[in-house]
Amino acid sequence: MPAGDARPVLEVRDLRTVFQTRGGEVHAVNSVSFDVKPGELLGVVGESGSGKSVTMMSLVGLLPMPPAEVRGGEVLLDGEDLLKVSPARLRDVRGGEVGFIFQDPMTSLNPVFTVGFQIIEPIRRHMGLNKRQARERAVELLELVGIPGARGRLSDYPHQFSGGMRQRVMIAIALACDPKVLIADEPTTALDVTIQAQILEIVEDLRARLGMAIVWITHDLGVVAGIADRVMVMYGGQVVEHAPVHPLFNDPRHPYTRALLRTIPTVTGARADKLQVIEGQPPMLGAAPSACPFRDRCPLAFDRCHAENPLREVVAPNHDVACFHPLAHTAKEAVA
């Protein structure tokens, strides 16, 4: 666990991203704030469409603009606001200081270039190495992520690798220039459990050795419980709860987080009759939120939830939640 008082390397304040579509605006990210410190792993969870990927891609301008538009906020990387820098500087940041791993390893590599070419590209671009040095670095990286016979595989094409291997290649690319921040968008979702475990191990190891800050998006709460230091729960384009990993799992405060945790089936104890689901539909994001996004599905919703959008309030050390209900503000022990 990293020192709690280190300065955050990445600090996001009040980020808002809107898509202009034919059917009107989609407010995909609404006033999202978070930070990560060097060596820390921040887990991001939330159901499909809650704005996790869009938030992360907004940080370094990876969204297609138009239709996307970052309406406001600050993205401070070591104090430098990435939303205000020149496109050239942003390109230096991408792949250099901020590494990205994407959701789908099968399509994230270019099918017509060799893996070696694709790893060497960012190395030459950012580290200014010559061809031979860059090749050596590429071999090193592939060995680092556990690809056997790394040197020989540089001249292979992506289709000659399995899904797990491709995701390792993606990780190698993301790590190529020793980034300060690694953003991993569901890096293991498409992989089977053993490969997933191997990749988690690699990342854990790298974090300890290189001291990167990591943002890890996932649907898998088990993974979050295993590797995250802190967890951020997103719903309807907002952060609804944020806490260190233990309080979040032991004492979730937001009704959505509670519901989410209940959806994990257990094998110990009596098996539930059917899988737990969260009833209802995710919210439409047609306008900036003027009420709690979870109100229609919330068992605890009351008048105020329909009239006002709750702000994040600190309820315990390092633990904040965006909910009006008194239950959200009382610790578990007190309720019991």
Added chain:
Amino acid sequence: MLTFTIRRLLFAIPTLLFIALVIFLLLELAPGDPMANVPLTVPSEVKEQMRVALGLGEPMHIRFWKWIIQFFWIEPLNVFDALFGTGFAEGKLRIISWQNRAPVFIAIAERIPQTLWVVGTAYVVAILIAIPVGIYSAYRQYSIFDQAGTFVTMVGFSVPPFFSGVLVILIFAVQLRWFPSIYDTTLEVNSWEAFGMQVRQMFLPVMVLALQITSQLSRFMRASMLDNLNQDYVRTARAKGLRENTVVLVHVLRNSMIPVVTVIALGVPSIFGGAIITEQVFKVNGIGQLLITAIQANDLPMVQTLTFIFAVLIVLFNLIADVLYGMLDPRIRYD
């Protein structure tokens, strides 16, 4: 790849023989008589003798066999003789045109340069314009440039060459008098001045043809680019911090070119086929005209030979397109 190519070439032989047979039978069955233009005053016995002299007296399969021998053996020997000054083909009967009793290949060899100059240039011009236009239209989809491109493309698609040809003649040859309206086949390019003339007389037919080919190709290029611009690997390339130029012109373009190159290769036979209508409009004495006049005169050997050459080119360029595909796309393996 090599074994694949050889296998395909071997496989092409029966295909082509079959095509030759089909063309031969179709022409046999088609109504029309090479003696139709002979005056009615000529007695029918004489006409019959003329028919026999043309080789029409023999049964069908013998004539087919003779044609095959002539096409695949005697004509290549003649080419060899012409190249190396040897005499292997002496005294052997070549494929003879019924119109002027001269070997058809001599007529074809005379016409090919005209066609290659005009249609070939149009094809090259079209490729050179269509690819950048397609790339830029896709990259700036729905921009003014793209919209204008779409409009011009629609025009190029929908206006037939017999209209656009006459239109450009009216504008550029009749009104503005910038270019000649008729292509002078006898012009010999032996000086800079003559070269300038050649360029000027090629300009209008090339323009009409290039408009048509560019329209199709630039649309295809645009669609192919759009397909790839939305792919995940493009985002990866951007996330690596690559310049936009590298992202589009290296990562996206390399993928987009795969189907486009194939389509370009498949279109090459049509250059040799000539552009029948455009050649007519501008009086270009090319292959297209040769074919049309041969059909009108019931010159079966000429029609048969030309059609079969097109068939050979089509089969050949299909193979070339496949091989190119395999070379450009590492995921394709032929073995």
